Amino acid sequence: MTALTSFWPFFDLTLTTPRLVLKPVADDHIGAAVAAARSGIHEPGKSPFSTPWTEQPAEALGPNMARWYWRCRAEFTPESWTLLLGIWHDGEFIGCQDVGARDFAALKTVSTGSWLKQSVQGLGFGKEMRAAVVLYAFDWLKAEVAESEAATWNAASLGVSRSLGYELNGVTRTTWGDRVEHVQKIRVTPETFKRPDWTLKVEGHEAAASFLGVS
Template identity: 70%
Template sequence: MTSLAEIWPPFGLTLTTPRLTIRPVFDEDIPSAVAAARSGIHEPGKSPFSMPWAELPDDELAPNMAQWYWRCRANFTPDSWTLLLAVWHHEEFLGVQDIGAKNFATLKTVGTGSWLKRSAQGQGFGKEMRAAVVSYAFDYLGAEVAESDAAVWNRKSLGVSASLGYELNGIFRDGWGDTVQEVQRVRLTPTTFKRPDWTLKVQGHEAFYSYLGSEQLPAGD
């Protein structure tokens, strides 16, 4: 029988760190993702997201999350893609780490975003999962830049960025829901990256890289 990874190669990608298994969100993972989000991600009224999706009522949150996962798959092309990765610690769903790019073949730049349920915060998981995806981007995809951003008050996110070697890259004003936020951009390169003291394990890279339309694999694989 044909596997899901053969039908859609991104499904075959798995990144493994000392504590985490990071792989695409499957349909059967959506209930776990919804439960994690419903358990709480941030303080009420203090959304770290440009779209305050985590504050939706329960009856709206679940379909909104499912539609987002499906939309990212449906809109995935080599020129514009976002890969949503479920973050697992043993059998526990902790959150989602995303990585994406536009015109990657030319720009060699990726962007990242993430969320963790509150019970998993403060344990270094955020740094570990971000280190995993930027390691993969630099060493396997051949990225030259990794970018992210966070509200200027979001010390936790910006602290993770600083600990990995991201450099400040300007502030801009943006509309987040019905508020205006000052947002800090950050930028990382292979030279400034403060690499973790562990080696990332990768499965399913060749098929995923080929699906992105690349002809040659970087030296990392």
């Protein structure tokens, strides 16, 4: 990985919370990511994702996940980007947290999404990893708004958002895969964000900030 970091600065970025390490998904992490996803993320037929990637045949999951990681990296520009962060707990890959933006220089707005394997859900990791990327967005990237969304039935995700100070921002009706869902939009600002009682440790920010044009 040393050679890659010389021209792809995000591989140097690491966010550390009391229990988790968040770092960009590199090629040698993809196997662990696929294994975590294959272990189960949600109940069958109850996908919380607008793109039902977890409901594909098992043999397609690995190639499709790899393509998604590669696509996000290949299409990453200062004007349009999605940063995919693997979540590590005690050396084990347990999920993924993304943060992204469009026209960030003008809008100062990021959006987030995430997943955790079922065996570690309910332990507060979802809140901790979301707090990490929101702290990074507000304090390091100088974002002014963080947005997210969840199906209206997804009480766990909306509960995490509520606990961090997100406010409701309208409901839309849209297609998720082959079905129609009502989706709750939410947003939080530095003023409404309920900060955790711990400090986020950030390493490797300088090169990432330079690439994004963040002073």
